[in-house]
Amino acid sequence: MAISYNGDVCVVLDSQHRTPGNLRAFVQATLRSIRSGRSSDVRFSSTEKIDVIPMMTKKMEFSYKDGEDFVFSDPETYETVTLSAEIVGDSRNFLVENGGVTVTFVDDKAVSIEMPSSVVLTVTDAPEGIRGDSANNVQKPVTMETGITVQAPLFIKTGEKIKIDTRTGKYMERA
Numbered sequence: 001m002a003i004s005y006n007g008d009v010c011v012v013l014d015s016q017h018r019t020p021g022n023l024r025a026f027v028q029a030t031l032r033s034i035r036s037g038r039s040s041d042v043r044f045s046s047t048e049k050i051d052v053i054p055m056m057t058k059k060m061e062f063s064y065k066d067g068e069d070f071v072f073s074d075p076e077t078y079e080t081v082t083l084s085a086e087i088v089g090d091s092r093n094f095l096v097e098n099g100g101v102t103v104t105f106v107d108d109k110a111v112s113i114e115m116p117s118s119v120v121l122t123v124t125d126a127p128e129g130i131r132g133d134s135a136n137n138v139q140k141p142v143t144m145e146t147g148i149t150v151q152a153p154l155f156i157k158t159g160e161k162i163k164i165d166t167r168t169g170k171y172m173e174r175a
Helices: 085-094
Strands: 002-005 008-018 026-033 039-045 051-053 055-066 069-073 080-083 100-106 109-114 118-125 139-144 149-153 161-165 170-174
Touching: 008 100, 055 080, 069 085, 080 109, 085 109, 149 161, 149 170
Parallel strands: none
Antiparallel strands: 002 008, 002 051, 008 026, 026 039, 055 069, 055 100, 069 080, 100 109, 118 139, 118 161, 139 149, 161 170
């Protein structure tokens, strides 16, 4: 969720409710400022009031990369949103043209993107497996169309499409 903290809008990345021994309960939260992009750990007492700011999520598609920025478009209205490389983060390794993502907005400003659990990518470079190298589940590094390298089974060849788990970055199956 998003909250108002010290006159700034912050996204709550993580929160834990703690009750240490003989002290009062408190909530330990990790907040990221929308304005500056910095993260900080904050401790709230159980009696503090917090202003919650509504967040909106929207399904969007990746259009193209513009220098260091990434441009996403709404498939229904064709409106575009440009996100910086910091917001996109490691998700850039799985972005392909017209690939669907969920973009989270706070006060009409995009604050984060969420990838689907898996994506289908095309293999651009797969070295040949070594003959006789087929013990149990031997894998080789293959390069994908986005530039990342993934460990895949020996039978995967250049030009094939494979499914990759976006949370772990590991091979799942042929597509």
